[in-house]
Amino acid sequence: MPHPGSTVHLRALAAAALRPRPARAPRPATPAERVVIVSASIGAGHDGAARELERRLTAAGLTVDRCDLLDLLPARLGRAVRDSYHRMLVRAPWIYQRVYTSTERAGGGGPLARALLRTAENRMRAALPAGTGAVVSTYPGASRVLGGLRLTGRLDVPVFTYLTDFSVHPLWVAEGVDVHLAAHAVPAAQARALGARDVRVGGPVVDPRFRPADPERRRAARTRFGLPADAPLALLVAGSWGVGPVRQVALELRDCGAAVPVVVCGRNEALAERLRADGIEHVHGWVADMPGLMHAADVLVQNAGGLTSLEAFAAGLPVASYRCIPGHGLTNAAALDEAGVAAWIREPGELKDVLADLIDGPRGLLQREAGRALFAPAGAGPADEIARACRTGGPLPAPPRPDRLPSPPADPVGRAPGLAPARRGPRRAVRRLAASGAVACALWAGAVGTAVATTGSGSGVIHAIGHTLDLDDDTHPGGPHQEDHHS
Numbered sequence: 001m002p003h004p005g006s007t008v009h010l011r012a013l014a015a016a017a018l019r020p021r022p023a024r025a026p027r028p029a030t031p032a033e034r035v036v037i038v039s040a041s042i043g044a045g046h047d048g049a050a051r052e053l054e055r056r057l058t059a060a061g062l063t064v065d066r067c068d069l070l071d072l073l074p075a076r077l078g079r080a081v082r083d084s085y086h087r088m089l090v091r092a093p094w095i096y097q098r099v100y101t102s103t104e105r106a107g108g109g110g111p112l113a114r115a116l117l118r119t120a121e122n123r124m125r126a127a128l129p130a131g132t133g134a135v136v137s138t139y140p141g142a143s144r145v146l147g148g149l150r151l152t153g154r155l156d157v158p159v160f161t162y163l164t165d166f167s168v169h170p171l172w173v174a175e176g177v178d179v180h181l182a183a184h185a186v187p188a189a190q191a192r193a194l195g196a197r198d199v200r201v202g203g204p205v206v207d208p209r210f211r212p213a214d215p216e217r218r219r220a221a222r223t224r225f226g227l228p229a230d231a232p233l234a235l236l237v238a239g240s241w242g243v244g245p246v247r248q249v250a251l252e253l254r255d256c257g258a259a260v261p262v263v264v265c266g267r268n269e270a271l272a273e274r275l276r277a278d279g280i281e282h283v284h285g286w287v288a289d290m291p292g293l294m295h296a297a298d299v300l301v302q303n304a305g306g307l308t309s310l311e312a313f314a315a316g317l318p319v320a321s322y323r324c325i326p327g328h329g330l331t332n333a334a335a336l337d338e339a340g341v342a343a344w345i346r347e348p349g350e351l352k353d354v355l356a357d358l359i360d361g362p363r364g365l366l367q368r369e370a371g372r373a374l375f376a377p378a379g380a381g382p383a384d385e386i387a388r389a390c391r392t393g394g395p396l397p398a399p400p401r402p403d404r405l406p407s408p409p410a411d412p413v414g415r416a417p418g419l420a421p422a423r424r425g426p427r428r429a430v431r432r433l434a435a436s437g438a439v440a441c442a443l444w445a446g447a448v449g450t451a452v453a454t455t456g457s458g459s460g461v462i463h464a465i466g467h468t469l470d471l472d473d474d475t476h477p478g479g480p481h482q483e484d485h486h487s
Helices: 008-018 045-059 074-091 093-105 111-118 121-127 140-151 185-193 215-225 246-256 269-277 290-296 307-314 328-339 348-360 362-373 382-391 426-455 458-469
Strands: 034-039 063-068 132-137 159-162 179-182 199-201 233-237 260-264 282-284 299-302 319-322 343-345
Touching: 034 045, 034 140, 034 382, 045 063, 045 307, 045 382, 074 093, 111 140, 121 140, 132 140, 132 382, 140 159, 159 382, 179 185, 179 382, 185 199, 185 328, 215 290, 233 246, 233 290, 246 260, 246 269, 246 348, 260 290, 269 282, 290 307, 299 307, 299 348, 307 319, 307 362, 319 328, 319 348, 328 343, 343 348, 348 362
Parallel strands: 034 063, 034 132, 132 159, 159 179, 179 199, 233 260, 233 299, 260 282, 299 319, 319 343
Antiparallel strands: none
């Protein structure tokens, strides 16, 4: 037996280390088949697009997770953003038009918006589960956050932005996003002009329940909703919040005689009550069976140009834009008109003739054909692009990292695939806290300013201050999150 000072043990260890070992078969590379979709519960269109993308990707065999950008903002700032946006649209749309125009002119959000979105970057990164193969944004703020993570090397999987609007505001085009998916050549051209490096046209993403109706289904839908069997019907929609001059448009539709108005008020119960008091016979609140209501109608009249317009195209329903809300409502109307898929009625005197042409004339036939032509054939839609990138392990080239940014450190044990480690430090934490505080103060001041501009009374200002500071109230203009996005 060797004594403690012997070198026998060392020689044996060295021999074992040098002895050739049987080669192990290499582990096959298995690309991640998990997609994360990031939306925002502002209105219902962004969530509606996210929900349909989720359905299609799940049907293709991928695992899909969804998250809400507003939930990732600190100190409940997400609710403040949603409430401020809602109040501007309802009480002071001229303020929203100014904000929209100024940010459009500036090429995107200013320092305040950038500071707000930076506060969500680490939370966004932490929300992406292990095995994520691609991330999809259906909201411009989420695209900015994800693009920032890509540029700084903290996200190593492809990022897609699905453009839910027909017009593209500069906020939609975020540096660092790999691919922007557009519904038509018009928004695709706008995105390229704003600097998007890879834009692909794949058509709209719409629930398959929206499809043209045969006469039997049309009659059944009218009976189910208690609508006239033979009269032409104009379906008037104004988003999930029922914003804009809906009451004025409903009365103009009734008085012009071109069609019987069927008004959908979304969650705006006060609007529904006023319309019934005005004698508008067919008034609905939140409608779960929006495909059925579209089957019953002859034309859609809308003021925002969002997801409901795309659903009408799928259902074979001609669309008219009229008395649009400021900001994206006007730019969407112009883009839809340029694409030839919706009529933009700019003057009240045109209302009767345009509606009649859309319901029974050649213009309606042309628009039905143009709307149906938007949709891509099987295997060529936005969800197919995302699934291919996810399954092939992300063939899209990663965006170049700025030279001023240090390379990310080596992967720690247990790191989620595709997620580079976060760099932390006390100074960074202090900056994030300061940014969050500044944004919270600015949002609060903006809400109070809106109240001052719209109430003109001390009691209104006090009510606005109390409402914006009440962080324990879980209500918001959109009501509780609902699975059906239709208004």
